[in-house]
Amino acid sequence: MTQSVRATLINDRLDWNLLRTFLVIAREESVSRAAAHLHITQPAVSHALKRLEEQLGRKLVQRNGPRIEITRAGDEVRELAEEIYGSISRLAGQSSAAERDVSGQVRLITVSGVQFPAYDEFLAAFHRDYPGIDIEVQVMRSADVPSALIQHTATAALSLNRNVGKKIEYRLFMPQRYALFCGRHHPLFGREGLTTADLLDENFVSFTGDQIGASLSPLTYFRDQHGFTGRVVASSASVAEVRRLMYAGFGIGCLPEHVGQAEVALGRMMRLPPAEGVADLDVMLLWPAHHKPRAAEAVFLQRMKAFAEEALRERGQ
Incomplete structure (x- = not known):
């Protein structure tokens, strides 16, 4: 490999994007396939190749109809470019390893x-x-x-x-979507054919954030819109504690569907209407x-x- 080619490649004025495009051309041995690989147009690839040849002062490919052949200078450029990009990849790997040392x-x-x-x-x-x-x-x-x-x-x-x-x-x-459930110690547990109207007088276990204007306020809106009249008799900020109080039968309540359904699978709770759930939170x-x-x-x-x-x-x- 000539020193002049190496020196020109290392020159800080070289556009490295052109070099990357040439690497793809050389590997594909086709401008059209290189364009498809890079997701750009064929004219853009041809223009990049022309600019690189002008910057290096070397003819890098020899066109033979739709096919291209890499010249001797082109082979030199490809060899050095792959060496440079290999070094960059190794540095990237070292950087990744260094990131894993973060504490x-x-x-x-x-x-x-x-x-x-x-x-x-x-x-x-x-x-x-x-x-x-x-x-x-x-x-x-x-x-x-x-x-x-x-x-x-x-x-x-x-x-x-x-x-x-x-x-x-x-x-x-x-x-996640919230839905209504009751625990196995609640009087509704096991009853079939329930409708939303059957729940209107039931007391509730609620989240402390279940208030107008709070993050769980859609649960409050749901009760208000459907005319629920039961009292909130137990509450907690913890899903685990709300679930525990519901299981104990203090009242019906809302839980994330995936939490409530896991309890249903264990026989600890029953899903209540409406079937579509209460609110997306x-x-x-x-x-x-x-x-x-x-x-x-x-x-x-x-x-x-x-x-x-x-x-x-x-x-x-």
Whole structure:
């Protein structure tokens, strides 16, 4: 390989995109196939090849009708380009390994009851990849989440909030619908042919966030719109405690469908009408909009966003 070709390739004025295009041309031995591989037009590929030849002052290919043959200079350029890109790939691998050495602490806020098996597997994979990152998880009411993020006391949150203002960014993390259930110690348990009208006088077990204007207010709206007159006789901010109180027969109540259906499968609860459920209250991933995260936080947040995007894509949403 001539020193002049090497020197020209290493010159900082060389457009590396042209070199990448030439590598594809050389491998495909066809401008049209290179264009298809790169998802650009044939004229664009031809133009890139011409510009590279002009910058290097060498003829890199010899056209023979629709086919092309790589010249001796072209072989030299391809050899050195592959060497350069191989070095870049190795550096990228070293960088990836270095990222796995990141250490620090991540503080995650979550509402109770986020039961998502794929999320459990995500956390397991994250810990394998980044054993130096410690995670502190705090369970909190959705109403308290925005202020905690704005004060930068947490890296991110899994919450039911949507209207969070411009200081917080968010994306859908886990779709979920709430439905009505009763526990096996409730008088309605086991009765068949129930309608919504049969439930109007029943007392309720409620979430403390189930209030007008709060994140669970759609549950309140549902009761009001359908004329439920029973009292709220027990409440908690915890899904586990609401479930426990419902099982004990204090009243009927709303649970995320996946939580309630798991109890139904165990014979501990019964699904109540309406069949379509009560309201969609999705779990959102939230994070501060104008906060520069530390290395561990940045890695965790990046992986969480990628996981949420992939999970939704698998569901076709």
